[in-house]
Amino acid sequence: TQLLEQSPQFLSIQEGENLTVYCNSSSVFSSLQWYRQEPGEGPVLLVTVVTGGEVKKLKRLTFQFGDARKDSSLHITAAQTGDTGLYLCAGGDSWGKLQFGAGTQVVVTP
Amino acid sequence: DAGVIQSPRHEVTEMGQEVTLRCKPISGHDYLFWYRQTMMRGLELLIYFNNNVPIDDSGMPEDRFSAKMPNASFSTLKIQPSEPRDSAVYFCASSLGWVSYEQYFGPGTRLTVT
Numbered sequence: 001t002q003l004l005e006q007s008p009q010f011l012s013i014q015e016g017e018n019l020t021v022y023c024n025s026s027s028v029f030s031s032l033q034w035y036r037q038e039p040g041e042g043p044v045l046l047v048t049v050v051t052g053g054e055v056k057k058l059k060r061l062t063f064q065f066g067d068a069r070k071d072s073s074l075h076i077t078a079a080q081t082g083d084t085g086l087y088l089c090a091g092g093d094s095w096g097k098l099q100f101g102a103g104t105q106v107v108v109t110p
Numbered sequence: 111d112a113g114v115i116q117s118p119r120h121e122v123t124e125m126g127q128e129v130t131l132r133c134k135p136i137s138g139h140d141y142l143f144w145y146r147q148t149m150m151r152g153l154e155l156l157i158y159f160n161n162n163v164p165i166d167d168s169g170m171p172e173d174r175f176s177a178k179m180p181n182a183s184f185s186t187l188k189i190q191p192s193e194p195r196d197s198a199v200y201f202c203a204s205s206l207g208w209v210s211y212e213q214y215f216g217p218g219t220r221l222t223v224t
Contacts, residue, residue, distance in 0.1 A: 033212070042114075042201050042215030043153070088153065097166065098143075098213060100153040 003027075004091055004101035012107045016078055021104045023089030024071045029099075031092040032065050032072045036085045037103075043088055046074075079108045112136070114216035116202050122222045128190040131219045134183055135204030143213060144177055144187050145201040153201070159185065192223045 007022045023032070031050045035043035047056050049065035049072065056063045060083075062075040076083055086105050090098040115134040123129055135142045143158040157167040162179045170177070174193070179185040189196055199220050203213040 035215075040217075042203070042218050045212055045214065048212055095165070097155065097158065099155075102152045 004089055004099055006087075006089055006101035006104050008104060009102070010105045010107075012109065013079055015081060015108055015110050019076050019079055019106065021074045021087050021089075021106070022071070023073070023101055025091060026070065027091070028069045029091035030069075030094050032069070033090045033092065033098070034063055034072070034074050035088040035090065037088060038085045043086075076106075079106075081108050081110055084108045114202055114204055114214055116200075116216035116219050118219060119217060120220050120222075122224065123192055124224055125193055126191045127223075128188065129192045129196075129221060129223075131187040131200050131202075131221070133185045133187070133202030133216060135185070135202070136206075136214055137183070139204035139206045139214075140182075141205040141207075141213075142179060142185050143203040143205075144185070145203065145215075146198045147201060147218070148198045156187070189221075192221075194223045197221055197223050 004023055004025045011019055013019050031048055033048045034046045036046055037043040047063045049063055052067045052069045054065045060077045064073045084107050086103045088103045089101045092098050117132045140161050144156040145153050146156055147153045156169045157177045158165055159179045175189055177187045199218045201215050201218045203215040205213045
């Protein structure tokens with residue numbers, strides 16, 4: 001079983017601050033995805049990274065896939081209250097099956 | 111375009127009763143996944159289908175759980191008999207092609223077994 005560990009488990013910051021969430025594994029994944037989930041809703045895909053060392057930017061969000069394809073990070077610049085949510089990373093195997101981390105709960109206060 | 115549709119959104123039932131959860135994937139998607147989410151265990155994959163055929167059901171907790179996909183636009187997850195420990199949010203997700211890996215989730219069904 002490939003285990004994905006996310007850190008921190010909980011993060012509370014003020015609007016305007018930056019934050020970084022980490023996703024680590026001892027196993028190699030074919031792809032790494034980040035999702036955000038809000039209360040009462042399903043996870044929503046933010047990004048997919050497939051190449052070791054890949055960096056993707058989505059407005060204020062920057063995603064990085066480690067060179068060895070075992071770890072990833074999500075960095076949010078100038079956080080807004082709308083960034084509040086549960087951030088989940090998920091590693092994909094060659095069959096399209098995803099293994100999810102436990103998630104990082106991010107709370108951005110005004 | 112409509113996303114993944116799940117019904118019901120909430121289900122409250124008594125222990126021992128049969129529960130059926132329903133899912134309509136995004137049109138054209140050939141993979142369908144059933145997940146369960148709890149505070150203790152997070153998001154767990156129960157079973158997934160490719161072109162209506164079950165591929166991996168290793169995550170199904172026990173024989174009380176069964177899933178079917180009679181056609182490309184409909185799937186069910188059945189629990190019979192239900193137990194209080196089955197209380198969770200059940201999500202259905204779909205994706206297009208194995209190289210995509212990008213899964214689109216439905217809004218979930220919150221199941222409470224009393």
